[in-house]
Amino acid sequence: MKKIIILLITIVVVLTLTNIITVSFLFNDKETKDSKEGKFSGLELTLEELEKDLDFYKNLDIYFKLLDYEDSEYMGKIEERLDEKIEDDFMLFAVSRIIEDERSKEIINKLKDEVYSKKLTEEEKEEIFSKNNACAELATGINEQLKNKFESSYNISKEEELEFIFYSPSLKSCLYSTAYEYSSTVDDYYNKHTKIVYNASTQSKIDEFTVYAYNYDYLDDEDIEKDRKRYVKFILENSGYNADLLKDISYIY
Numbered sequence: 001m002k003k004i005i006i007l008l009i010t011i012v013v014v015l016t017l018t019n020i021i022t023v024s025f026l027f028n029d030k031e032t033k034d035s036k037e038g039k040f041s042g043l044e045l046t047l048e049e050l051e052k053d054l055d056f057y058k059n060l061d062i063y064f065k066l067l068d069y070e071d072s073e074y075m076g077k078i079e080e081r082l083d084e085k086i087e088d089d090f091m092l093f094a095v096s097r098i099i100e101d102e103r104s105k106e107i108i109n110k111l112k113d114e115v116y117s118k119k120l121t122e123e124e125k126e127e128i129f130s131k132n133n134a135c136a137e138l139a140t141g142i143n144e145q146l147k148n149k150f151e152s153s154y155n156i157s158k159e160e161e162l163e164f165i166f167y168s169p170s171l172k173s174c175l176y177s178t179a180y181e182y183s184s185t186v187d188d189y190y191n192k193h194t195k196i197v198y199n200a201s202t203q204s205k206i207d208e209f210t211v212y213a214y215n216y217d218y219l220d221d222e223d224i225e226k227d228r229k230r231y232v233k234f235i236l237e238n239s240g241y242n243a244d245l246l247k248d249i250s251y252i253y
Contacts, residue, residue, distance in 0.1 A: 120169070120240035128240075131167040135174035138200050139165055142176060155185045164245050165200065168238040174200035175238060179250065180208075190215035193251050195231050207234060212251040228252050 056063065067075065099105035120128070142162050150158035158181070165176035176198055183191035193212035198205055209231035213219045232252060239245055246252060 115241055118237070118241050120242075124169070124240065128167050128169055131174075135165050135167045135176075135200065138174060138176075142200070146178065157181070157183045160196070163195075163249060166239050166242065166245055169240055170238050171199070173202075175206070176200050177235065177245075188215055190217075192216050192219070195252075197234065209234075 050057065064072070064075070095108070099108055139162060142165070146160045146162060149160055152158055160178050160180045163177050163179050165174060167173075168175045178196045178198070180194040180196050181191065182194070183189070191214050192210055194208050194210045196205060196208045207230075209227040210219060210224060211228045211231060213224060228251070232246060235245055236243065
């Protein structure tokens with residue numbers, strides 16, 4: 001029932017952010033798709049109705065456990081009818097409302113043009129596919145090296161883990177990014193989280209970016225935000241703008 005839960009939460013988010021009065025569930029139903037109102041026609045939900053029960057929808061994954069077998073089975077069948085692209089549909093719906101503001105539209109279109117001009121073409125992606133696979137084969141050895149890299153004491157902890165590895169068409173080499181966690185209780189407790197990028201061929205560090213810090217005197221919020229942006233920019237520019245590498249990576253949003 002995960003799709004149903006995501007759907008309902010997404011509806012709430014879309015309505016709240018864009019202040020839209022009505023949206024609809026999306027079902028794999030030809031009659032719905034062919035209607036004049038488009039893919040967002042169907043069961044209308046008002047913003048006021050959703051907001052009234054916001055807490056219920058946010059915890060729906062928990063409340064679904066209360067359903068008896070018959071109702072649970074029925075909801076499972078309903079889930080199968082949902083369009084697989086439903087999250088994309090609602091995201092696009094939200095963007096369509098955001099770009100109703102002319103400046104927002106200009107900013108987003110300019111950014112889109114910049115990204116598209118630098119992304120790899122499908123032909124280029126095919127060319128480096130085997131190289132990416134070759135890079136991936138290095139992951140086991142890298143993990144072993146990182147596992148034995150540091151020894152922690154009773155008041156200082158150091159840990160570094162591989163997050164992803166990829167072939168860089170710009171540097172013509174395998175690069176990998178790690179998450180380095182450092183914490184200390186020598187005086188007051190503090191910790192910081194750093195992304196470190198290495199050249200896998202030479203095992204040399206290319207750059208590092210502190211993307212999170214707690215109680216750390218040497219960095220302020222502005223410094224951290226700058227490093228987050230530097231890190232994202234570095235990965236994108238050196239991977240042919242492969243944003244998938246950065247999905248589910250901690251502390252960069």
